[in-house]
Amino acid sequence: MVRKTKEDAELTRQKIVDAARTVFLARGVSRSTLEHIASQADVTRGAVYWHFKNKTEIFHAIREQVFLPLIDRMDDTLAISAENSQNPLDQIEASMCHTIQELNDNIEMREIYEIMMIKCEYVDEFALVLHQIMNNCSSLVEKIEAAYERAQSLNLLGSTLTPGALALDTHLFFGGLLHMWVKDADGSKFRYQAVDLIKSHIKLRRK
Amino acid sequence: MVRKTKEDAELTRQKIVDAARTVFLARGVSRSTLEHIASQADVTRGAVYWHFKNKTEIFHAIREQVFLPLIDRMDDTLAISAENSQNPLDQIEASMCHTIQELNDNIEMREIYEIMMIKCEYVDEFALVLHQIMNNCSSLVEKIEAAYERAQSLNLLGSTLTPGALALDTHLFFGGLLHMWVKDADGSKFRYQAVDLIKSHIKLRRK
DNA sequence: TTATATACAAACAGGAATGTATGTAAAGAG
C-alpha cells in the first residue's frame, strides 16, 4: 500500500476516531471490536493499532475531542458573568440553555454524550473517567454557587435558601435533564422542551 | 453429582442471581462471563444454563427482583396521599427520602442501581430496558404532578409555576440526585446529604 | 541519491467465551 504524508496520516487517525464514535454508539463500547471500527473507517486493524494502543485509547481520544471543550465553555459562560453586570440568574439560565443548544446543533457532541451516558460501562480503566467527570462537576457547582451569591447580593433571589443549596439543586436538575435529554430518543418528553424546563427552573428562584 | 430437591434448585437459582449481581458490579455486565458468575456461585456453567437461557436473562432476573418493587413503593407513597389529608408537599418529600433511605439500607438495591446506571450498556437487547424505565418515569411524573395540584388547591405553593412544571423539575432533580448518589462512591459529595438536598428542593416550593 | 523511518496491510498464534451435547445420580411419580 501507499505510504501517506503526515497530513494523510492525521486524516486517517481522525477517520478512525469518527468511525469509533459511530460504532460505539451503535453497538456499545464493549461489543465494539477493533475490526468493526477499522472497517467502518475503511482501513485495516493494522492502521488502528498504528495510531492507538487499544480500544481504551480510542475511547479517550473521542472523549477529549468534544467532551472537555464543552465543560470549558460552560465554565466560560459562568465565569464571564463574574466581571459582567448582567443578571447572574440570566447567566446561569443562559449557560444551561447554551449547552442544550450545543447538543441540539452538534451531532458529534450528542453522540458522544450518549456513548458516555448509556453505551459505556464504568469499570476498570473506565472507572477513573467517572471520577474526572465528578471533579468537573464540583468546579461547575462552585461557579453556579458564586453566581447565586451574586444574585443574592443583588437581591434577585426569591427564596431563603442558601446559594450553596440552590447551586446543588440546579446542578442535580441539570444533570437529570442531560440524562433525560439523551435517553429521550424520540424527543417527545424532554428534548423539545428542555429550554422551557430550564427557564422554569430558574424562574422558581427569581424574586 | 447429587440431584437436588425443588427447594435446593430454587436456592441454587438464587445463588446464581446473587453471584451475577456481585460479578456485574465488579466487572460490568459485558465483561462478566457465565464462568465468572458460575464460579462465584460455586456451581458450574451447566447449572447456570439450566436455570437461565443466557446472560441477558440473568440480567432481567436481577432487575425484576429489586428494581420493580422500588418503583411500586414510590408509586404507593404518592398514591396514598391522594386519599390522605396529609400535606402533599410533605408526601413528595417523604417519597423521595424514602427511596434514598432504601438505597442506604438495602445493599442489594444499591448494587443493582449501580449496575443499571454505570455498569451496563443500553444497546440491542438492553435498549428496551431503557424504554421501560422511561415509561415508569412518566407515570411517576404524573403522580408528582397530581400531588402538586393538590398542594396548589390547598394554597401551599409559593410560586406561580404550574404543577406540571414543578413536577418535571422535581423529577429531573431526583433523577440527577439518584445518579450522583450512585456515582459519588465515597459519599462525601452527595450521598450523606441527599436528604437535605431533597428538603431544600421542596422548601423552595413551599409558601 | 541512498538510507531510514513511517504508515499502514496482511498473516499468524492464542486465548477466551459461548452454546450444545452428553453423562449421571438422585428425586419423585406410578
Next chain:
DNA sequence: CTCTTTACATACATTCCTGTTTGTATATAA
C-alpha cells in the same frame, strides 16, 4: 420397586477477538 424426569457437571466444537509479527511501498531526511 421401576421408570422417568430433574438438576446439574463435564466435555466438546466453534466462533471471535486480541495482540504481535512480518511485509512493503513510499515520504523524507541527509
